[in-house]
Amino acid sequence: MPPEEAVAVLEERIAILSDSDVVRARQVGRSLAASIGFSQTDQALIATAISELARNIVLYARLGEVVVDALRDGSRRGMLVVARDEGPGIQDVERALEAGFSTSGGLGLGLPGVRRLMDDMKVESKRGRGTTITARKWLR
Amino acid sequence: MEVPILKQGPYLIASIQSALNDADLRFLRDNLVERVGKMRARGVIVDVTALDVMDSYASRTLRDIAHMTRLRGAETVIVGIQPEVAFAMVQLGLTLEGVATALDLEEGLEFLTRKARAAARETAERAS
Numbered sequence: 001m002p003p004e005e006a007v008a009v010l011e012e013r014i015a016i017l018s019d020s021d022v023v024r025a026r027q028v029g030r031s032l033a034a035s036i037g038f039s040q041t042d043q044a045l046i047a048t049a050i051s052e053l054a055r056n057i058v059l060y061a062r063l064g065e066v067v068v069d070a071l072r073d074g075s076r077r078g079m080l081v082v083a084r085d086e087g088p089g090i091q092d093v094e095r096a097l098e099a100g101f102s103t104s105g106g107l108g109l110g111l112p113g114v115r116r117l118m119d120d121m122k123v124e125s126k127r128g129r130g131t132t133i134t135a136r137k138w139l140r
Numbered sequence: 141m142e143v144p145i146l147k148q149g150p151y152l153i154a155s156i157q158s159a160l161n162d163a164d165l166r167f168l169r170d171n172l173v174e175r176v177g178k179m180r181a182r183g184v185i186v187d188v189t190a191l192d193v194m195d196s197y198a199s200r201t202l203r204d205i206a207h208m209t210r211l212r213g214a215e216t217v218i219v220g221i222q223p224e225v226a227f228a229m230v231q232l233g234l235t236l237e238g239v240a241t242a243l244d245l246e247e248g249l250e251f252l253t254r255k256a257r258a259a260a261r262e263t264a265e266r267a268s
Contacts, residue, residue, distance in 0.1 A: 019162035026193055027159065044192060044224035048232060051195040055162075110196070113232035 010035070010070040014054075016085075017063050022054040025066040029081065032068050036079055037139055046079060046137055049117040052110060053083035053133055061087020061130065071136060078138035081118070086130035093123050143168045145175060150182040151252055152214075153245070156190055165201040172205055176214045183252035184209050187245055189220030199234040206239040215255050217241065219248035 010032060014025040030047040038046065050066060057064040064085025071078040090096050096111050111133075115121045118135040125131040141164050146153045152175055154168060172184055186202060188194065194202075206216040217240040221229070229235070242248040 023159045023161045026195075030192070041224040041227055044222075044228045045231060047193045048195055048228040051193055052232070055195065055197060113196070116231045117228060 012068050014066045014068075015063070016054050016057045016065055016083075019055070019058055022051055022058060025054040025068075026051040029066070029068045029079075032070065033079055036070050036077055038079065038137070042137065042139075045117045046081065049114045049135060050081055050083075052114050052117075053081065053135070056110060057083060057085045057087070061085030064130075071138075073138075076138055078119075078136055081135045081137075083133045083135075084130070085132075089127040089129055090123065090125040090131055091127060093125050097123065143171075145171065147179055147181070148249075150180075150256070151185060151249070152176065152179060152181045152183070153185045153187065155187040158190060159193070160191075160198070162197055162201075165198055169201055169205050169208070172216075173208045173212060176209050176212045181214050182256060184214050184216040185245065185248040185252070186216065186218050187220050187248075188218060188225075189222070189244070191220075191225060192222070194221065194225050194229050194234065196232060196234060199229065199232075199236060203236055203239050215240065215252060217248045217251050219244055 012028050012032060014021060014028055016025060026047040029050040030043050033043045033046045054066050067082040069080045071080050114135065119137045121135040123133050141158055141160055143154050143156050154172060186205065202218055209216045219242045221241060240251060242251050
């Protein structure tokens, strides 16, 4: 990933403890996306991605946090979404990124779907230690 | 956040007013499935115009509502999916397959009325 500078003043942290926090996280994320200047459509994509990531925390790790922040890379502006938990971790990250794979009997569209909603996504996971998913979207 | 459910003729109309968490969605599902029987409804309209996000859980719950109410004898139509919400849903692979959708409340009522007429015609033809 190219170097970028997070504009720390816009950073928001949302603790994820229950499904109500999923709604709160996407609302906070959406208003940050709006203030960065993302279109209505991109705001919806970002909010939906946050919703999926936050729900994964509730489903698999029970608690964690979502951090959203504005990004600046030269003249480029964007948004950073980090979903972090200390849950069981993802056993096989490669497989979890394949379309159609899910361990919760869901739609099997979790992470590949989120990757399509954002510009890029990085998954770091250690078994028994937790998962950190970092996703970015740039203003066009 | 409870979703108000109105009865209009043989139809139930659930108008979602604001963002719903998972528990709210499950409550809406159970409430609608129960009321279809209690009110002897033939159709259900779920108006999602106010929703700015439809994630996998919301999408799955709406699909469940449609399938469950159909098993109870009522057609469900989802109305008011906003353009940017539709875009995000398609990116996520959420197509609500097998679920009737319409542009807005008016179109949704029209859809249910057409369905009811077609069903009545079929019954009449079988009787003759």
